[in-house]
Amino acid sequence: MPRLGEKTQYWLLVLPALAIMIAFYIVPVLGIWQISVTEPASGFGNFAKAAQSNAVKTSFVLTFRVAAVTTVGCVLLGYIVAYAISNYAGRLTPLMLALVILPFWVSVLIRSFSWIVLLGRSGLVNDSLRGAGLIDSPLRLMHNEFGVLVAMIHVMLPFAILPMLTNMRGIPDAYVKAARGLGASEWTAFRQVYFPQTLPGVMSGALLVFVLSLGFYVTPALLGGGRVLMISEYITYQIQEFLAWGLGSALSVILLIATALVLLIAARFVNLRNALLERK
Amino acid sequence: MTETTDFEAKRDIAEIAVERYKQGRLTRRGFIAAMGALGILPALNSKVSAQAKEIVVVNWGGTAKDVLQEVMCDTYTAETGIPVVVDGSGPSAGKIRAMVESGAVVWDLCDSGAGSAIILEQQGMSQPIDYSIVDKSKVLEGTAYTNGVGNYVYSYVLATNPKMLGGNVPQSWEDVWNVKDFPGMRTFRKSVRGQLESATMAQGVAPEDVYEVLGTEDGIAAAIAKFRELRDNIIVWGSGSDSQNLFLQEEVAIGNIWSTRAHLLKDQMDEGAFQVSFNGGVIAPGIWVVPKDNPAGSEEVMKFIAHAQDPALQVKWLEMIGSGPINPEAAALVPAELAPWNPSSPENLATQILYNDEWYAKNQVSAEEMYIDALIN
Numbered sequence: 001m002p003r004l005g006e007k008t009q010y011w012l013l014v015l016p017a018l019a020i021m022i023a024f025y026i027v028p029v030l031g032i033w034q035i036s037v038t039e040p041a042s043g044f045g046n047f048a049k050a051a052q053s054n055a056v057k058t059s060f061v062l063t064f065r066v067a068a069v070t071t072v073g074c075v076l077l078g079y080i081v082a083y084a085i086s087n088y089a090g091r092l093t094p095l096m097l098a099l100v101i102l103p104f105w106v107s108v109l110i111r112s113f114s115w116i117v118l119l120g121r122s123g124l125v126n127d128s129l130r131g132a133g134l135i136d137s138p139l140r141l142m143h144n145e146f147g148v149l150v151a152m153i154h155v156m157l158p159f160a161i162l163p164m165l166t167n168m169r170g171i172p173d174a175y176v177k178a179a180r181g182l183g184a185s186e187w188t189a190f191r192q193v194y195f196p197q198t199l200p201g202v203m204s205g206a207l208l209v210f211v212l213s214l215g216f217y218v219t220p221a222l223l224g225g226g227r228v229l230m231i232s233e234y235i236t237y238q239i240q241e242f243l244a245w246g247l248g249s250a251l252s253v254i255l256l257i258a259t260a261l262v263l264l265i266a267a268r269f270v271n272l273r274n275a276l277l278e279r280k
Numbered sequence: 281m282t283e284t285t286d287f288e289a290k291r292d293i294a295e296i297a298v299e300r301y302k303q304g305r306l307t308r309r310g311f312i313a314a315m316g317a318l319g320i321l322p323a324l325n326s327k328v329s330a331q332a333k334e335i336v337v338v339n340w341g342g343t344a345k346d347v348l349q350e351v352m353c354d355t356y357t358a359e360t361g362i363p364v365v366v367d368g369s370g371p372s373a374g375k376i377r378a379m380v381e382s383g384a385v386v387w388d389l390c391d392s393g394a395g396s397a398i399i400l401e402q403q404g405m406s407q408p409i410d411y412s413i414v415d416k417s418k419v420l421e422g423t424a425y426t427n428g429v430g431n432y433v434y435s436y437v438l439a440t441n442p443k444m445l446g447g448n449v450p451q452s453w454e455d456v457w458n459v460k461d462f463p464g465m466r467t468f469r470k471s472v473r474g475q476l477e478s479a480t481m482a483q484g485v486a487p488e489d490v491y492e493v494l495g496t497e498d499g500i501a502a503a504i505a506k507f508r509e510l511r512d513n514i515i516v517w518g519s520g521s522d523s524q525n526l527f528l529q530e531e532v533a534i535g536n537i538w539s540t541r542a543h544l545l546k547d548q549m550d551e552g553a554f555q556v557s558f559n560g561g562v563i564a565p566g567i568w569v570v571p572k573d574n575p576a577g578s579e580e581v582m583k584f585i586a587h588a589q590d591p592a593l594q595v596k597w598l599e600m601i602g603s604g605p606i607n608p609e610a611a612a613l614v615p616a617e618l619a620p621w622n623p624s625s626p627e628n629l630a631t632q633i634l635y636n637d638e639w640y641a642k643n644q645v646s647a648e649e650m651y652i653d654a655l656i657n
Contacts, residue, residue, distance in 0.1 A: 221518070
């Protein structure tokens with residue numbers, strides 16, 4: 001049997017995935033780009049229309065705000081969980097890991113619906129608070145941005161925990177021990193020795209959550225009460241209600257460009273190659 | 281003119297199938313038939329319809345399909361021996377046009393909307409209604425077009441939960457906008473359909489002048505401003521089942537919802553916890569349209585439409601699915617306990633306005649944009 005060159009082997013291995021990506025992702029995306037400048041008329045009319053619309057601007061601001069707050073919330077909570085698992089879980093680590101991954105087995109739709117059961121006007125939270133005599137009338141916990149954020153952070157949390165956990169488990173504890181041995185306090189050892197080593201994990205977790213949140217659809221639609229209109233829902237609305245494929249496509253192109261810009265800006269401050277590809 | 285048929289409203293009637301089945305109002309066989317209609321039957325029907333002397337009626341699936349078959353079609357077959365089959369695949373104007381242009385028309389009669397009926401007429405895709413067979417006096421005024429005629433109605437109504445409101449129930453749209461005396465959350469549709477009318481009446485405009493006021497840019501802006509003013513008290517419903525859930529879970533006590541959903545809620549909510557007012561409601565008709573060159577021929581279809589005008593049959597339709605009779609004579613036959621829920625009873629008609637498709641064709645797209653902006657910005 002003739003031996004294949006290393007290059008050929010490489011391409012043969014990459015080929016199936018690449019073919020699927022080109023056929024089912026790259027080509028449709030290019031199709032969307034094309035529709036955005038050809039329907040209903042050739043040119044950049046759709047983009048001009050989007051730029052003039054207040055609703056589009058508001059929706060974009062809202063989308064980026066929700067994504068940013070979700071990211072901060074996920075990183076803060078996720079860091080604590082990842083830190084606890086990698087440093088204190090010991091033999092329980094597989095169980096803890098399973099608990100983090102478990103929510104992936106339940107669809108986002110179901111998880112969002114369960115928040116409705118919890119946060120509703122006569123939901124579990126409001127009923128308990130009222131039963132305990134803490135409030136007189138139900139609090140508005142959903143059908144607003146608050147409800148969307150709570151549920152989004154819940155849904156996105158594993159995406160923040162997993163990269164941070166992988167990163168933390170790769171950090172030898174010799175460094176912290178050495179710092180402690182040389183007289184650093186526990187806090188100083190964490191801040192100056194441990195924390196800097198976890199930054200790549202934090203960055204990849206944050207980017208993952210942020211980018212996923214930008215395009216999120218189900219949770220805001222269910223818990224936002226129609227007034228937290230993320231850009232992805234706005235696009236759906238244009239296409240389904242008005243058959244405005246041109247404007248809908250233009251909006252998704254803008255979202256794609258905006259996301260790319262965020263990544264570019266992030267790249268100025270952190271080493272993306274480091275954060276996303278290499279484990280330290 | 282743009283396509284203005286409210287596909288969501290039509291599809292919603294399909295969803296009601298599931299509800300009725302759960303409540304035990306629909307037999308299992310009926311349920312399966314209705315569900316099958318959503319996907320499988322259209323393919324079968326196109327084969328069946330090749331036979332001569334059969335009428336294929338097309339609507340939007342679900343219970344509506346099942347009920348239409350039982351109430352209108354089977355009774356016609358019993359009378360005349362001519363088989364009538366309901367296809368639930370959704371006769372959008374686009375599909376009808378594609379069918380007529382391809383020269384392979386398999387549909388005889390379509391449950392369409394006024395907007396589509398007018399477009400199809402302009403494009404020469406439909407046939408005139410023969411008013412020597414179909415009785416013009418047996419449909420609601422304003423629903424007898426040259427190439428289309430009314431078949432049933434549904435309304436946008438003011439629904440309230442008196443229990444949550446402590447008996448202090450808003451009686452008009454003006455009250456709905458009065459947050460001080462009527463606190464709590466309200467629900468409106470995530471579309472201007474049937475909603476801007478409420479906001480206009482809330483400014484004190486008489487119902488009959490609503491579309492005239494909305495005909496000006498200032499009128500639209502004023503209605504939008506009303507929503508901006510109320511938005512902190514608004515939860516938006518997307519689908520008919522959304523609106524139903526919001527009432528069931530007591531998220532809202534006041535709302536502008538479809539009368540067909542109200543028809544379900546009246547049975548699901550506790551005694552005294554749900555009521556509707558047709559005061560300032562917007563009534564929208566479904567319109568029969570006959571595609572050009574339909575296989576069964578014009579005359580056969582006209583006879584069927586005339587048969588479906590029978591008031592007794594239309595009352596049965598109301599009882600089973602909440603669609604209001606298009607025939608004004610039917611109101612007298614509606615059982616007393618159902619009369620307040622009938623969108624086309626004389627009392628309810630007197631306080632409602634007819635949904636204006638022409639206004640929507642001209643203004644909907646720009647108004648929707650402003651509406652979203654008012655709600656979120």
